[in-house]
Amino acid sequence: MRDLSVCSALDSTELANLDKIVSRIQAAPRQMISYQGDPADYLFNVTEGAVKVYKLLADGRRQITGFLFRGDFLGLAVSDQYTYSAEAITSVSLCRFPRRKLEKLIEQYPKLEKRLLQTASNELAAAQDQMLLLGRKTAEERMATFILNLSDRAICRGGDSGDVVALPMPRNDIGDYLGLTIETVSRSITRLRKLGAISLENSRTVSIVDRDLLLELAGLALEDRPTVAMSL
Amino acid sequence: MRDLSVCSALDSTELANLDKIVSRIQAAPRQMISYQGDPADYLFNVTEGAVKVYKLLADGRRQITGFLFRGDFLGLAVSDQYTYSAEAITSVSLCRFPRRKLEKLIEQYPKLEKRLLQTASNELAAAQDQMLLLGRKTAEERMATFILNLSDRAICRGGDSGDVVALPMPRNDIGDYLGLTIETVSRSITRLRKLGAISLENSRTVSIVDRDLLLELAGLALEDRPTVAMSL
């Protein structure tokens, strides 16, 4: 379960103070939000749209470390420089916090810090899941896991049943997130479709046809394993 | 730069209170420290030795998400169950904190929470680097990166120049950390050796012969790229 904002821990007075330092920002598709190596002067909260966060190697290879949607937080870091770049995928609305001022506010409101620690811990857990995916899962398992994750997060953000999953990002980005090429992503989707786990409304919309099968194909982690009722 | 303990933020009175809830624990090689799925009742600080943290898939595939050494912290989580297992590699000394009691102490000492947030942010940055490694680097680059990381962390813990790097873990564990098989790990080490970047004192001790070459072979991230003096 994802937190829907860092602000949700605060009361109205505290929110008013937070509001004083925040700017509302818009970004068009493909617009950069932050650059790897730039001074990390701001933190962000995604209010609407989809954002990709990525790291680059010197020769241009790219690893997307995360996709952010409504409610997701961006900017946790110790370094005074961004260690990643962030770019808008769709039209995006953001809350922007000046780092310095937010730090001062944190001094006053320990609840804010607690919230950030929760957020960081959540992201850490997600990062560890992603390491498992990147290090040990097959292409098909990666793709199945990805669709299930997007579905879960859509459910968390509220609304629908999560069986119709939007893929706002191009195949290229999915590949760079899952450690695959664009072609392998495409082929994996095709295989999941032929196996009857999903169907495609269009190239950017997946329907989950058989969630249990998809879970199976995602390569269950130990803790995800459904507990089987003991038969005596 | 890694923090050498969560306690380093506290004064002597606070440390005394921390000391009241802590137990000193020993673990022999291969001894389990925590199990994926068990109630997360404790957090740990490694005082001596080497620990591996890993996640399992239902079919037994394993991803080691981190190695912990002196000063490293274990147990950051939101879940009330461990989402990973931890096992001693060498003989290990640990400080063990009951989760409930530590949480109460955190209420009193915001500095502790700040420290944990720093730790979490550091781990998050490391996790993102590891995603880049697992998703986009070649076997040789992964191995070179791994040796350099171990060297850096040894330097941080103090002492030597970092040119002689101990590998307390077996090849098997290195493979499960780097997303490779044991054979590929071995072959990668051999290649790095033949290229003149490293030499082997014995199978568990690597010497860095040419650090610049090793950096080169590690596949530099954008931010790691040495700034070249402009020639006019």
Place this chain on the structure above:
DNA sequence: CGCTTTTTTGAGAACATTCAAGGCATGTGG
């Protein structure tokens, strides 16, 4: 010293990548 465990090396197989081409949308200009 003989046993086990770990590490290295070799040969063949496999999964994902690379290279290449074709399909399918969307948008622009004639």
Place this chain on the structure above:
DNA sequence: CCACATGCCTTGAATGTTCTCAAAAAAGCG
């Protein structure tokens, strides 16, 4: 309104890096 360009996605064939299987060499340990 159609022709054509462009970008994105899918599919095919060949290649390659890493994996699997196998065995030998080296190291640790009683």
